[in-house]
Amino acid sequence: MGRHSCCTKQKLRKGLWSPDEDEKLFNHIARFGVGCWSSVPKLAGLQRCGKSCRLRWINYLRPDLKRGMFSQQEEDLILSLHQVLGNRWAQIAVQLPGRTDNEIKNFWNSCLKKKLMKQGIDPSTHKPLAESEISTPNEKDYTDEASLLQSSQAHPIEIATETEKPFNVSKACYNGSGNVRVASGLADTFHSTPNFNPVFLLEFQERINPNGYNPNLMPQFQQYQTLYEPEQFEAKPNFGFSSMPDLTNYDLEGIAEAEFSANSASTLSSLLYNEVKECSSNSSIATSTANAGFELDKMVGNNSTLSWNPDNSLESLFQFSGIKCEESVEPNEWQGQAHCSDDYISYPLTSVSEDLVGGNAEISYQI
DNA sequence: AAGCTCGCCAACCGCCCCGTC
DNA sequence: TGACGGGGCGGTTGGCGAGCT
Numbered sequence: 001m002g003r004h005s006c007c008t009k010q011k012l013r014k015g016l017w018s019p020d021e022d023e024k025l026f027n028h029i030a031r032f033g034v035g036c037w038s039s040v041p042k043l044a045g046l047q048r049c050g051k052s053c054r055l056r057w058i059n060y061l062r063p064d065l066k067r068g069m070f071s072q073q074e075e076d077l078i079l080s081l082h083q084v085l086g087n088r089w090a091q092i093a094v095q096l097p098g099r100t101d102n103e104i105k106n107f108w109n110s111c112l113k114k115k116l117m118k119q120g121i122d123p124s125t126h127k128p129l130a131e132s133e134i135s136t137p138n139e140k141d142y143t144d145e146a147s148l149l150q151s152s153q154a155h156p157i158e159i160a161t162e163t164e165k166p167f168n169v170s171k172a173c174y175n176g177s178g179n180v181r182v183a184s185g186l187a188d189t190f191h192s193t194p195n196f197n198p199v200f201l202l203e204f205q206e207r208i209n210p211n212g213y214n215p216n217l218m219p220q221f222q223q224y225q226t227l228y229e230p231e232q233f234e235a236k237p238n239f240g241f242s243s244m245p246d247l248t249n250y251d252l253e254g255i256a257e258a259e260f261s262a263n264s265a266s267t268l269s270s271l272l273y274n275e276v277k278e279c280s281s282n283s284s285i286a287t288s289t290a291n292a293g294f295e296l297d298k299m300v301g302n303n304s305t306l307s308w309n310p311d312n313s314l315e316s317l318f319q320f321s322g323i324k325c326e327e328s329v330e331p332n333e334w335q336g337q338a339h340c341s342d343d344y345i346s347y348p349l350t351s352v353s354e355d356l357v358g359g360n361a362e363i364s365y366q367i
Numbered sequence: 368a369a370g371c372t373c374g375c376c377a378a379c380c381g382c383c384c385c386g387t388c
Numbered sequence: 389t390g391a392c393g394g395g396g397c398g399g400t401t402g403g404c405g406a407g408c409t
Contacts, residue, residue, distance in 0.1 A: 015379090103376085
């Protein structure tokens with residue numbers, strides 16, 4: 001296979017990204033969303049390969065990234081997931097909103113691995129070192145149920161019996177003895193389809209006390225908010241970042257509503273915030289597709305257009321089927337309604353809402 | 368203060384998978 | 389059906405800063 005074709009081109013910059021490059025990439029994605037990565041460098045005026053742009057966006061520029069130290073709960077969850085999934089960082093990252101696979105991988109290699117070693121636990125098998133050396137092959141392939149069963153017999157995964165919400169971290173914790181306790185059904189989740197329920201995500205995020213916005217992007221956010229007041233966002237739908245509340249990063253307990261309003265750029269954000277906060281306070285999160293539709297319908301009570309891309313927070317979770325793009329529109333021709341081009345898609349929330357209420361739409365949860 | 372070591376982490380590399388032609 | 393290109397993923401590297409001598 002060899003080197004990726006985009007990297008073979010001449011005069012491509014490598015190494016650390018400059019603030020200027022970041023700004024160019026950020027502005028490009030902010031305007032046009034995530035599309036064909038190979039065309040991004042050219043369109044954004046960057047001397048980088050598409051892969052490099054993609055990585056920079058995913059690992060650093062994405063507004064839904066959480067920065068800072070890993071919490072104890074996150075650490076426990078990583079340990080738990082690693083025992084089940086092994087070095088499948090991307091799958092592990094799915095369960096840790098706001099964290100990238102690269103970040104988790106680095107955290108594992110720099111901290112957790114050593115921590116386990118100090119505790120006398122083999123980081124690759126999660127068994128006591130002595131036992132591991134004697135009997136256990138290094139990396140087990142847990143993809144098939146037989147090997148999982150075999151593994152769990154040697155080191156049982158405790159399945160919680162009570163009706164617990166999945167991703168309750170306190171119930172999916174690493175106990176330091178090589179065993180992992182997960183909520184009922186969680187193990188199945190890992191090994192069946194890659195589908196992921198965002199309700200679980202919200203549940204989890206309630207508990208991990210996120211650290212807030214990606215600080216790297218605050219200046220840009222502020223800039224956009226200065227340029228475009230909330231009422232202008234309907235006319236500037238391409239600024240999906242600002243109109244898209246970051247569900248992963250709100251400190252639902254700590255942040256004042258007034259503060260939120262000041263920081264958010266749209267009514268939609270406030271509506272979403274209220275909804276999530278409500279869920280947070282009474283833990284009555286919708287658990288069915290129908291309920292999810294209802295909740296969403298309440299959330300999207302205005303006519304704001306959500307312009308967001310599949311890599312970003314909410315639409316990465318909700319894939320609305322049954323919504324067809326009627327026409328192809330160039331990105332620079334976008335207006336405040338539903339648009340679709342080959343590479344970029346945005347949906348008017350009211351349409352989504354109507355479809356959901358009408359029962360025509362199916363929400364599938366997707367990684 | 369200078370040199371050295373070490374750890375962290377951003378970014379790259381190489382491979383694989385999948386879709387398209 | 390095979391070649392090709394794009395995207396995604398895990399492993400690895402190297403730059404840089406902090407701490408130590």
